Amino acid sequence: MSAPSRSALAEVASDAVNTPASATLLKPFEVAGFWAAVALPFLYTPLVLAGPDTTAQQTALAAMVALHVVALVLGHRHNTS
Template identity: 45%
Template sequence: MSSASPTGVDRLRESVGVDAQTLQATVAAPVRFVGFWAAVLLPFAYTPLLFTDLQGSTMTAFLALLAVHVCSLVLGQQYRT
């Protein structure tokens, strides 16, 4: 009976010496911070677009900023909870 060979993730974890919980705690806090503050500040970026004629590239920019805003709301939802 042969044992399963370690995957790339397992080898990386062993070489770095960081477990998944530590990595998640290290990465999650800054992502939540950026997500929260992006969600707060992005309405100031796309509000001027509402006062222009939303056609062509202006509409594309508005929809892109709106999509980024929704993503930032999801990412920053658990900030400071």
């Protein structure tokens, strides 16, 4: 007689127990950083193409590029599987 197979719920529960607390706490930031890194170029590309004329536009462009770098750093470990 063979041992019964583990259910998917039991596997998820055991993975959650074996996952360090820091990884669990950082996961939402990784996901947000990943998707922000995907979306931000669509927001600042028109500004780059049009050319920032005013100081406010230049500041906004610099802030969006800096935010993009932060999002890349936060989201680089995100695993979609």
